[in-house]
Amino acid sequence: MYTEKVMDHFQHPRNVGEIENASGVGTVGNAKCGDIMRIYLDIDENQIIRDVKFKTFGCGAAVATSSMATELVKGKNVQEAMQITNKAVMEALDGLPPVKVHCSLLAEEAIHAALWDYAEKNGIKIEGLEKPKSDIHEDEEEEEY
Amino acid sequence: MGKLIYLDNAATTKTSPEVVEAMLPYFTEHYGNPSSVYGFAAANKEVITSQREIIAGVLGAKDNEIYFTAGGTESDNWALIATAEAYAAKGKHIITSKIEHHAILHTCEYLQRQGYEVTYLDVDENGLVDPKAVEAAIRPDTILISVMFANNEIGTIQPIAEIGKIAHDHGVLFHTDAVQAFAQIPINVDECNIDMLSASGHKLNGPKGIGFLYIRKGVKIRSFIHGGAQERRRRAGTENVPGIVGLGKAVELAAASMRERMERESRLRDHLISRIESEIPYCRLNGDRVKRLPNNVNFSFQFVEGESLLIMLDMKGICASSGSACTSGSLDPSHVLLAIGLPHEIAHGSLRVTLGADTTEEDLDYVVDCLKEIVAQLRKMSPLYEDFVRRQEKKNTK
Numbered sequence: 001m002y003t004e005k006v007m008d009h010f011q012h013p014r015n016v017g018e019i020e021n022a023s024g025v026g027t028v029g030n031a032k033c034g035d036i037m038r039i040y041l042d043i044d045e046n047q048i049i050r051d052v053k054f055k056t057f058g059c060g061a062a063v064a065t066s067s068m069a070t071e072l073v074k075g076k077n078v079q080e081a082m083q084i085t086n087k088a089v090m091e092a093l094d095g096l097p098p099v100k101v102h103c104s105l106l107a108e109e110a111i112h113a114a115l116w117d118y119a120e121k122n123g124i125k126i127e128g129l130e131k132p133k134s135d136i137h138e139d140e141e142e143e144e145y
Numbered sequence: 146m147g148k149l150i151y152l153d154n155a156a157t158t159k160t161s162p163e164v165v166e167a168m169l170p171y172f173t174e175h176y177g178n179p180s181s182v183y184g185f186a187a188a189n190k191e192v193i194t195s196q197r198e199i200i201a202g203v204l205g206a207k208d209n210e211i212y213f214t215a216g217g218t219e220s221d222n223w224a225l226i227a228t229a230e231a232y233a234a235k236g237k238h239i240i241t242s243k244i245e246h247h248a249i250l251h252t253c254e255y256l257q258r259q260g261y262e263v264t265y266l267d268v269d270e271n272g273l274v275d276p277k278a279v280e281a282a283i284r285p286d287t288i289l290i291s292v293m294f295a296n297n298e299i300g301t302i303q304p305i306a307e308i309g310k311i312a313h314d315h316g317v318l319f320h321t322d323a324v325q326a327f328a329q330i331p332i333n334v335d336e337c338n339i340d341m342l343s344a345s346g347h348k349l350n351g352p353k354g355i356g357f358l359y360i361r362k363g364v365k366i367r368s369f370i371h372g373g374a375q376e377r378r379r380r381a382g383t384e385n386v387p388g389i390v391g392l393g394k395a396v397e398l399a400a401a402s403m404r405e406r407m408e409r410e411s412r413l414r415d416h417l418i419s420r421i422e423s424e425i426p427y428c429r430l431n432g433d434r435v436k437r438l439p440n441n442v443n444f445s446f447q448f449v450e451g452e453s454l455l456i457m458l459d460m461k462g463i464c465a466s467s468g469s470a471c472t473s474g475s476l477d478p479s480h481v482l483l484a485i486g487l488p489h490e491i492a493h494g495s496l497r498v499t500l501g502a503d504t505t506e507e508d509l510d511y512v513v514d515c516l517k518e519i520v521a522q523l524r525k526m527s528p529l530y531e532d533f534v535r536r537q538e539k540k541n542t543k
Contacts, residue, residue, distance in 0.1 A: 011460065013526065016525070016526045027528060031490035031493075032489040032490065034469055034490070036527075037528070038528040038531075054526075055526050055527060055531055056526060056527070057448065057450055057490075057527040057530075058450050062453075063453060063526070
């Protein structure tokens with residue numbers, strides 16, 4: 001079902017984790033649909049993404065697209081990161097099954113959401129960046145067992 | 146890959162070697178059409194009858210009440226659609242439950258489009274249908290009640306005898322989808338007042354593509370597949386002789402070993418359940434703890450997603466299944482898990498493990514060891530778990 005690259009990124013996800021006091025954090029997706037991605041960016045004064053981490057709740061494709069997206073933005077400046085589309089993420093993974101294309105969209109949205117957070121915190125305007133749709137979950141309490 | 150641990154026996158089972166051996170001559174030697182006149186072929190007619198007798202014996206039925214079909218799905222379609230047509234003059238109302246297999250639910254939706262009304266009964270948090278709710282749903286125009294014997298995802302065994310009695314007392318026909326239960330647990334069609342029962346060969350170490358529908362004598366049911374005079378003119382088409390022989394053999398073997406298997410599988414099942422519950426935090430057993438198929442274990446693991454879990458288990462050589470959306474082919478998780486009241490995100494994190502004749506305690510111990518590691522690994526990368534831990538910390542500092 002998945003390409004070797006997808007399986008590789010699923011089995012060995014790059015950049016999993018959190019960044020304390022991150023420059024920007026973006027969380028997208030919806031637990032109801034079974035996918036949530038959170039991306040942390042560490043951006044320096046030259047607007048270069050020095051470090052990036054992610055956490056994902058979701059299927060194999062969701063994990064692999066988040067992992068690949070973090071690889072693609074690492075070391076790029078903010079404008080370059082803006083250019084990374086879901087298509088680029090998919091191509092870098094040698095493709096996704098049609099039912100999983102939404103996972104790559106989520107990865108793109110997660111990057112944008114983290115960049116938006118960074119821009120807001122720093123009073124910067126990033127060209128072409130729009131406020132992320134927030135269908136998240138902040139006050140949703142999971143039931144405990 | 147190394148060892149394969151197959152724990153998806155509710156999806157399908159390995160065809161047992163005795164079954165394959167019994168079937169083979171019916172491809173190569175006794176290939177005649179049972180409807181032919183010459184002795185070479187006509188002997189196959191008797192072979193079919195003797196398989197019917199084996200199956201009827203297990204259910205406490207008569208052999209002319211067993212009709213061979215291409216499997217459980219066809220049996221369900223036939224039972225519902227042909228009964229609905231035959232009894233349309235009496236009424237157009239059918240009662241079923243929300244946790245039926247899609248072979249029932251999608252057939253009911255089809256009938257709704259044909260002008261029938263269907264009541265889908267709720268189940269409780271363990272997946273049980275309340276017989277009182279069945280009784281309350283019966284109307285003067287109710288023609289059929291269809292409730293599954295045991296659920297394929299969560300293993301819950303329904304109070305079939307009670308529901309059957311209610312149906313009987315109200316003069317309503319009662320069908321049960323027993324695909325998961327037949328030859329796994331005792332079923333007697335008279336004791337349970339069952340008028341129709343669906344079953345399938347490949348769930349009990351028999352071949353795929355063969356099943357049957359039990360139809361009590363006297364039930365008006367129309368032909369569903371039209372053509373020749375096979376199956377008392379009710380189900381046309383040249384009989385799948387090798388399949389029927391394989392099914393008969395599988396039923397014979399399953400019935401002979403049923404008590405011993407039930408005892409063995411229940412013990413293994415409870416071992417697996419107790420190890421998971423004591424060693425993996427934030428999990429929930431889905432389905433009834435007691436009224437449960439001996440081979441079914443279904444858990445939800447909070448903060449993780451089912452498909453990821455399955456792929457990681459697969460990498461360890463373990464075959465299992467999940468009710469997550471990613472494995473159901475839609476965006477919604479399993480309708481069964483939602484019907485027992487699980488929130489979406491917890492339904493997405495479900496895992497079904499179904500034991501079989503080859504399953505050993507050692508296999509299950511290996512599964513728990515892998516599962517502990519995998520769940521911990523997935524939680525480590527889950528934003529839901531991160532949020533949960535933060536909330537716990539906040540609570541503790543308050």
